[in-house]
Amino acid sequence: MPVTSSLVRILSTSLVLGGMTLASVADARTLSYAIGYPPGSDSAKAAQNYADRVAEFSDGELSVKVYPLSLLNFAETSAGVRDGMADIGYLLSPYFPAEYPHTNLLAEAAMQLQLFGDEIKGKEGPAYIGALAEFVFFNCEECHEDFQKQNQVFTGIASSSNYMLNCSKPVTTVEDLAGKRLRAAGSQWSRWAQKFGASPVTLSGNEAYEALDQGVVDCVVISAPDLENLGIIEATTDITTDVPGGVFAGAEITNTNGDAWQSLNDKQRTAMLHAGAYISAEIPWVYHQREAAVLERAQNEMGIEIHTASPELQEATREFVRQDMDAIALYYEKTYGVENGAELLASFRPVLEKWVELVKDVNSQEELAELYWDEVFSKVDASTHGM
Numbered sequence: 001m002p003v004t005s006s007l008v009r010i011l012s013t014s015l016v017l018g019g020m021t022l023a024s025v026a027d028a029r030t031l032s033y034a035i036g037y038p039p040g041s042d043s044a045k046a047a048q049n050y051a052d053r054v055a056e057f058s059d060g061e062l063s064v065k066v067y068p069l070s071l072l073n074f075a076e077t078s079a080g081v082r083d084g085m086a087d088i089g090y091l092l093s094p095y096f097p098a099e100y101p102h103t104n105l106l107a108e109a110a111m112q113l114q115l116f117g118d119e120i121k122g123k124e125g126p127a128y129i130g131a132l133a134e135f136v137f138f139n140c141e142e143c144h145e146d147f148q149k150q151n152q153v154f155t156g157i158a159s160s161s162n163y164m165l166n167c168s169k170p171v172t173t174v175e176d177l178a179g180k181r182l183r184a185a186g187s188q189w190s191r192w193a194q195k196f197g198a199s200p201v202t203l204s205g206n207e208a209y210e211a212l213d214q215g216v217v218d219c220v221v222i223s224a225p226d227l228e229n230l231g232i233i234e235a236t237t238d239i240t241t242d243v244p245g246g247v248f249a250g251a252e253i254t255n256t257n258g259d260a261w262q263s264l265n266d267k268q269r270t271a272m273l274h275a276g277a278y279i280s281a282e283i284p285w286v287y288h289q290r291e292a293a294v295l296e297r298a299q300n301e302m303g304i305e306i307h308t309a310s311p312e313l314q315e316a317t318r319e320f321v322r323q324d325m326d327a328i329a330l331y332y333e334k335t336y337g338v339e340n341g342a343e344l345l346a347s348f349r350p351v352l353e354k355w356v357e358l359v360k361d362v363n364s365q366e367e368l369a370e371l372y373w374d375e376v377f378s379k380v381d382a383s384t385h386g387m
Helices: 003-026 041-059 074-082 101-120 123-141 141-149 187-195 204-213 225-231 258-262 266-300 311-336 341-359 364-376
Strands: 028-033 064-066 087-090 162-167 179-181 199-201 219-223 238-247 253-258 303-309
Touching: 028 074, 041 064, 041 225, 041 253, 041 266, 041 303, 064 266, 074 087, 074 253, 101 123, 101 141, 101 187, 101 238, 101 311, 101 341, 123 238, 123 266, 123 341, 123 364, 162 225, 179 204, 179 341, 187 199, 187 238, 187 311, 204 219, 219 225, 225 238, 225 266, 238 266, 238 311, 253 258, 253 266, 266 303, 266 364, 311 341
Parallel strands: 028 064, 028 087, 179 199, 179 219, 238 303
Antiparallel strands: 087 253, 162 219, 162 238
């Protein structure tokens, strides 16, 4: 069949457009994302979803390659992102108390969720993260200064579900706690342990299974989903679900190297913030949804005993929380030089109360992500934030 001039023009146009498409893909910027969780874990899956959304929201201008437990582990993430070994890192700031004191102070106050009772049950993480994201972005200049000192930019934060006692023996009373060694991931849980005569032990989450399995610690204070995510469930025989409570809220899940962030254009930074809203919603939502499934498997398939704390220990824990709000501020002032800790916590409380109300009617992960985007992340000015 003869080739007409019209067909030539169509073929020529297709080749040009195809060349443009190939060129645009070739020119797409790729950022590395280090996460200390292993492949297949909830957070590793969320990280890949984040990467997919960055590509979507940037119209393919920006891509993210996720490195689960291969590029940096939790203990290496802060310095690794600072020094550019990874462009983005799943930072657990309580592992680095001196570097991020202001954000850690706010994250440590999450045990106050115990005081809201049943009105927030099952949505503790979503409420706390909504409040924390809003407060850090817009009301904590000191937090941003801490990140800047580490050559990092804050672009998202997430939490676990409730923290529980996961032990190698039953621990359900005040008396049971005395003398026990507890792996604690934050100083609030360390203080709680000491209040009841237990000894806190500081270990990375990557080391917790071995410590419990070998008897280095008697209990690991951690959420139910992370029992599976970190393999700790294999060494657990007894779980007490309602103490100490609170969520791990010091997960700056998409902290970005400052140089990498500043090298992007406004559209690309907005895409990362938009994706940041989604991962900030996904992780606490999935953690809460998976909690019941993990506990059921632990009990029915693995023979782990599930306990409720004694009424005396529950009330003593709530009383500890009430007093600890003042103790947190004093601790951070004496230890890390945070001079306005009490004011930060007082200013944060009404923001948290607002978010307790905002998340009550949220019924899906997608709704929570849209709420975070509408209320917080969309209001961050990508042209000035972190610049």
